[in-house]
Amino acid sequence: MAEERESFESQWAPSDVTEENLEENLKEMVAHGVLPAKEIIGWRPAYGEAFPTPDTHEVVMFSHFFYGGFSLPTSKFFRGILEFYGISLHHMNPNSIVHITNLVHACVAFHGISPHFALFRHIFFLKPQPNKNKPCVVGGADFQLRGTLSQKYFSMPFKTSNKGWHANWFYVQNPEPALPEYSCLPPTYQETWNSLPMGDEASQALTLMERMLKLKEQGL
Numbered sequence: 001m002a003e004e005r006e007s008f009e010s011q012w013a014p015s016d017v018t019e020e021n022l023e024e025n026l027k028e029m030v031a032h033g034v035l036p037a038k039e040i041i042g043w044r045p046a047y048g049e050a051f052p053t054p055d056t057h058e059v060v061m062f063s064h065f066f067y068g069g070f071s072l073p074t075s076k077f078f079r080g081i082l083e084f085y086g087i088s089l090h091h092m093n094p095n096s097i098v099h100i101t102n103l104v105h106a107c108v109a110f111h112g113i114s115p116h117f118a119l120f121r122h123i124f125f126l127k128p129q130p131n132k133n134k135p136c137v138v139g140g141a142d143f144q145l146r147g148t149l150s151q152k153y154f155s156m157p158f159k160t161s162n163k164g165w166h167a168n169w170f171y172v173q174n175p176e177p178a179l180p181e182y183s184c185l186p187p188t189y190q191e192t193w194n195s196l197p198m199g200d201e202a203s204q205a206l207t208l209m210e211r212m213l214k215l216k217e218q219g220l
Contacts, residue, residue: 126144
């Protein structure tokens, strides 16, 4: 078990986030209300640490997640996604954050509804990275568009590379309602990762998807 833990911990890139660049990078986010002040959320750097060792009231965070629209405190919808799929924040990657953020924006701004979980499951599935037989800790679970939806859904200008994002990690406080605690283990694949909504939820998701595609046809 100790050897297995060391193997997974070795997948982490040593943190390159210093106190100085953390303050500089997050200052603008605080000013725009995306990130609470340090006195409230209690972020701290992890510069030089080979792998995370957060205390019981902290969670591991990546700078690139904020560039994709992540914010604190997290919403019930976001925490529900992590709970349903059985993953922690560090199991995700920046592009998955963008997918969630854009779905939330589409629901609230263009449908006038709260983020719809059945719609999310209709559009996305969770893919293990690199695969089920070789799990990865950091970014080991990637939300991707289902089948032909990659051609139908809104196009999103992802960066061609988020090079270096694995090393841009630090700590933030994890107050209630809390995000899942840090685990050195990779995410465990579950059938829910690829499951579709059923019954009334499926009907609701299809109706919302049709409305969304009509909006896209109208130039959204």
